Amino acid sequence: MAEPKTKYDRQLRIWGEQGQAALEKASICLLNCGPTGSETLKNLVLGGIGSITVIDGSKVEAGDLGNNFMLDESSIGQSKAKCVCAFLQELNDAVKAKFVEESPEALIETNPSLFSQFTLVIATQLVEASVVKLDRICRRGNVMLIFARSYGLTGLVRISLKEHNVVESKPDHFLDDLRLNNPWPELKQFAETIDLNVTDLVAHKHTPYVVILVKMAVEWAERHGGCLPSTREEKKEFKEFLKSKTIALDEDNYKEAIEASFKVSTPRGISSNLRQIIDDSAAEVDSTSSDFWVMVAALKVEFIANEGDGEAPLEGSIPDMTSLTELVTGFVISSAVNLSRTLLLSSYDSETIVLLYTYKTDHCQLSCRHYVNLQKIYQAKAEADFLVVEQRVRNILKRIGRDLDAISKTNIKSFCRNARKLTVCRYRLIEDEFNSPILPELLKLLTDEDYSVAVGFYILLRAVDRFATNYNRFPGLFNG
Amino acid sequence: MDAEQQLQAIKQAKVLMVGAGGIGCELLKTLALSSFQDIHIIDMDTIEVSNLNRQFLFRQSHVGQSKAKVARDAVLRFKPHINITAHHANVKDPEFNVDFYKQFNIVLSGLDNLDARRHVNRLCLAADIPLVESGTTGFLGQVTVHMKGKTECYECQPKPTPKTYPVCTITSTPSKDQFEGGGGGVSLPLARNFSLPLARNLLTGTISLSCLVHPCLSFSHLCTPVLGCFILFVHCIVWAKDLLFSKLFGDKDQENDLNVCSNNATSSSEHAEDVFKHILDEDIEQYGRRIYDHVFGYNIEVALANEEAWKNRNRPKPTYSSDILPDKLIQQIGNLDNGATDDPSSVSAMGSLGLKNPRDIWNLEENTRIFLEALKLFFGKREKEIGNLTFDKDDQLAVEFVTAAANIRAASFGIPLHSLFEAKGIAGNIVHAVATTNAIIAGLIVIEAIKVLLCDTNSYRMTYCLQHPSRKMLLMPVEPFEPNKSCYVCSETPLSLQVNTHRSTLRDFVEKIVKGKLRMDFPLIMHGSALLYEVGDDLEEDMAANYAANLHKVLSELPSPVTSGTVLTVEDLQQELSCNINIKHREEFDEENEPDGMLLFGWTQAPPMNMDNSLPV
Numbered sequence A: 001m002a003e004p005k006t007k008y009d010r011q012l013r014i015w016g017e018q019g020q021a022a023l024e025k026a027s028i029c030l031l032n033c034g035p036t037g038s039e040t041l042k043n044l045v046l047g048g049i050g051s052i053t054v055i056d057g058s059k060v061e062a063g064d065l066g067n068n069f070m071l072d073e074s075s076i077g078q079s080k081a082k083c084v085c086a087f088l089q090e091l092n093d094a095v096k097a098k099f100v101e102e103s104p105e106a107l108i109e110t111n112p113s114l115f116s117q118f119t120l121v122i123a124t125q126l127v128e129a130s131v132v133k134l135d136r137i138c139r140r141g142n143v144m145l146i147f148a149r150s151y152g153l154t155g156l157v158r159i160s161l162k163e164h165n166v167v168e169s170k171p172d173h174f175l176d177d178l179r180l181n182n183p184w185p186e187l188k189q190f191a192e193t194i195d196l197n198v199t200d201l202v203a204h205k206h207t208p209y210v211v212i213l214v215k216m217a218v219e220w221a222e223r224h225g226g227c228l229p230s231t232r233e234e235k236k237e238f239k240e241f242l243k244s245k246t247i248a249l250d251e252d253n254y255k256e257a258i259e260a261s262f263k264v265s266t267p268r269g270i271s272s273n274l275r276q277i278i279d280d281s282a283a284e285v286d287s288t289s290s291d292f293w294v295m296v297a298a299l300k301v302e303f304i305a306n307e308g309d310g311e312a313p314l315e316g317s318i319p320d321m322t323s324l325t326e327l328v329t330g331f332v333i334s335s336a337v338n339l340s341r342t343l344l345l346s347s348y349d350s351e352t353i354v355l356l357y358t359y360k361t362d363h364c365q366l367s368c369r370h371y372v373n374l375q376k377i378y379q380a381k382a383e384a385d386f387l388v389v390e391q392r393v394r395n396i397l398k399r400i401g402r403d404l405d406a407i408s409k410t411n412i413k414s415f416c417r418n419a420r421k422l423t424v425c426r427y428r429l430i431e432d433e434f435n436s437p438i439l440p441e442l443l444k445l446l447t448d449e450d451y452s453v454a455v456g457f458y459i460l461l462r463a464v465d466r467f468a469t470n471y472n473r474f475p476g477l478f479n480g
Numbered sequence B: 001m002d003a004e005q006q007l008q009a010i011k012q013a014k015v016l017m018v019g020a021g022g023i024g025c026e027l028l029k030t031l032a033l034s035s036f037q038d039i040h041i042i043d044m045d046t047i048e049v050s051n052l053n054r055q056f057l058f059r060q061s062h063v064g065q066s067k068a069k070v071a072r073d074a075v076l077r078f079k080p081h082i083n084i085t086a087h088h089a090n091v092k093d094p095e096f097n098v099d100f101y102k103q104f105n106i107v108l109s110g111l112d113n114l115d116a117r118r119h120v121n122r123l124c125l126a127a128d129i130p131l132v133e134s135g136t137t138g139f140l141g142q143v144t145v146h147m148k149g150k151t152e153c154y155e156c157q158p159k160p161t162p163k164t165y166p167v168c169t170i171t172s173t174p175s176k177d178q179f180e181g182g183g184g185g186v187s188l189p190l191a192r193n194f195s196l197p198l199a200r201n202l203l204t205g206t207i208s209l210s211c212l213v214h215p216c217l218s219f220s221h222l223c224t225p226v227l228g229c230f231i232l233f234v235h236c237i238v239w240a241k242d243l244l245f246s247k248l249f250g251d252k253d254q255e256n257d258l259n260v261c262s263n264n265a266t267s268s269s270e271h272a273e274d275v276f277k278h279i280l281d282e283d284i285e286q287y288g289r290r291i292y293d294h295v296f297g298y299n300i301e302v303a304l305a306n307e308e309a310w311k312n313r314n315r316p317k318p319t320y321s322s323d324i325l326p327d328k329l330i331q332q333i334g335n336l337d338n339g340a341t342d343d344p345s346s347v348s349a350m351g352s353l354g355l356k357n358p359r360d361i362w363n364l365e366e367n368t369r370i371f372l373e374a375l376k377l378f379f380g381k382r383e384k385e386i387g388n389l390t391f392d393k394d395d396q397l398a399v400e401f402v403t404a405a406a407n408i409r410a411a412s413f414g415i416p417l418h419s420l421f422e423a424k425g426i427a428g429n430i431v432h433a434v435a436t437t438n439a440i441i442a443g444l445i446v447i448e449a450i451k452v453l454l455c456d457t458n459s460y461r462m463t464y465c466l467q468h469p470s471r472k473m474l475l476m477p478v479e480p481f482e483p484n485k486s487c488y489v490c491s492e493t494p495l496s497l498q499v500n501t502h503r504s505t506l507r508d509f510v511e512k513i514v515k516g517k518l519r520m521d522f523p524l525i526m527h528g529s530a531l532l533y534e535v536g537d538d539l540e541e542d543m544a545a546n547y548a549a550n551l552h553k554v555l556s557e558l559p560s561p562v563t564s565g566t567v568l569t570v571e572d573l574q575q576e577l578s579c580n581i582n583i584k585h586r587e588e589f590d591e592e593n594e595p596d597g598m599l600l601f602g603w604t605q606a607p608p609m610n611m612d613n614s615l616p617v
């Protein structure tokens, strides 16, 4: 087969090869394979998870058939774990599927070390006491835990692990890393080579807005004692200043510059979120520290304070800029006839279209060049930042007595590119949540229109579990 | 809600499901598990390998079989006592007419393209059957309830035009991006109020151009990191796919720009008419090289002849196959005879050339080999299909050919080459798809369906599945929108058309308005009781000749003249859609701003993109 990964093509385009590799390396343990657990594994198996182990001590009964499509009449009386496991294996033969016909509750009591072999344990429909025990076992063994309970049309999912560090956090809203508030020398030099006072309209309207902003900020600072616009008044004034530089109405690059002018005024230095991470005590690394924290340490004392000039490493990519426009082939093809008249061409075969197309984009040549040059400057700075961080990482690895190459170039590069967006998640023990809930937080959410329903259900489900623990049955069951 | 009453409603319901793909599989399973007893499924597709990461009712061994039928059989395995009827057919087939729809209580849609969605919407309106429409793409999803007179119909909000070029503009203009799905793609009006960064985030790191959700979301921003290059490469793909591929393997009668040869005096007889024609008994490689030299060599030379055009820019380099590959290809084609691969859909030029990794970027020589080999394989193994092929992203050989052709052209223009994986993403406008989102959406469809069956009108919700930027929630239900009073599909408001009745022909009107804007496939046009035009397979010969003659006439000279004040009735009997159009004569049209030479009012154009749109509170 020419493309062995065809089966995963549609998802590779979401999480990439790295994401897929992480999936394929993972080994998952499911406790109780009712509908919730089975459905969960189905989605993971389809995506190509490495291995699964289904643990369930029950036999299939007639009542299971209506709600779990992995079971049919021939399954009745057989081990539920075995039937579900067989179905899942059929979905994807690349997945290693195993089952254990034993009660999860019993295993938690008798064989806690069993769980340490997994990447992730998914526990469904477990009673409170077992969840608390399992959570402690997983925490000790550094195994991730997801606890899920469903009840009719409601349910809850809880993640539990000590710490989860995300490099590629892909946040929703994030300002591009243009460094307009703190341009480095090469960027300034490049901006200086471009004259904004040209009278040629074509050249004027094809100057990338980044260049406009860098230059205008310099001009502004010269007139304001070295300061960039910071108050509301000044920001307004700065926009007016930009507006005064336009020489025609349709200069989209200036419109973009005005829209993006706030980027000049954003505070320099790292975000409070990143500050919190580098100030974390885990950033004091030793030989037991994870790669993530080693890289944070390299960032912390070393890079940001020195070469970084107070900033995190540059991301190196720049956004689209309207300076490059009019590249619409579809349009060109459809209006080829009209345009060919302008070009005095008598026919319109495919090459004429190229001509027309290039004619149309003639003006883009200049801006294309600017754009590409600008791109190179950002990339070069990002590369330089990366090399420095890499050196620091190697030094730290040496200091703490680890292999110099313990962290790959690729990982360091990805870390640098995402340095501004690092995320650290820590989760309380489920036991702590049960025994000492953060009441003020719950009360606040209960009165919040967006969350009150969800939090109400959370409390109800907790009450159901407590009831089940105390009375050994679920509430309402005596009604039939 | 009384549980018994709910169960009765479910058990008595007769449900039509259109689409048995990503959403469809999950939906059919959930319907069956929710006690639905009588379900019809329509899907014309057959199972592809790339479906298997989410369409869990299908196995490797089912590849090539009908989705509808395999899905039915799979569900009957665990729910043997319910009725499922599978139709392996196009939802647009005439057998699925209004009377067919009227037998159902509700229609549930998990389709993957706009055209079919529109069709189903129109039939549901005509039959007055409620429709629950859905779509997913990656981690985004949406479910909407459309009920005539109560909520908006699928077309109340204008949709982008499909089948235009997937040209990703570097600006943020919405332009003419393509929205066709591929895995239950969302093409719903997700939002008038959807924020771009949000959606972008969900897809970061991809190169797809698919504009998933709405014209407002032109994901041009995804084209990083080599934006400049990428944009130009897109044009090579468009050229390779829409011009070259369809010229060589598609419908020969199609109008195609490659077809028209240069009228330059320089054109020799060799290049005169149909260079693309395969001469009887001509060696296929010879033929391939002839095509190659024509499109990458000769055509570029012709273009270069216009010195004026190449001032200030890099001149493309004509490329001839003998310069790249002086020798004849080794007879890989020999494996034609040993029949190792009998299934024509599995032939691959990469396979026969021993290229394995779709993420490798081939050099010019490799691209040339692939080009020639793929062409040979098409003629050797899949000759029957030639003339009827349309590009399909799941057709390995087609993707190989298009990748190679685009790369050779790119090389000639000095644009960086791309891997098959990347090229496929661009050419196929591939929609990302995962099982989880489909499962969530299918669950929501069933919840809405139950509300509809119980006539619980006030509880209908339009639900988005997305990562909200600030609210820590995955699902966002909002109240459905009211019908758009000026929607030409679900309201009776007449349209009006400004046109120069002395200059525009009936053909102009049919192409630009009836097909181009109203999206009718089988229109019938009447002036009072006089029939001006009709499309259909079973027309009387004399009528057909009449209509053909009418097409060439200007409106005012038709047998029943169309002038200012005329009201035309336009109908599509298959879509059961009828509208009236008031004609107003107008003398002049601005060539640049009104290129159609006519203007339709009461029909809403897709809105311009507004990046600052925020989510509704």
Ligand SMILES: [Zn+2]
Residues within 6 Å of the ligand: B152, B153, B154, B155, B156, B157, B483, B484, B487, B488, B489, B490, B491
């Ligand atoms: Zn409507």
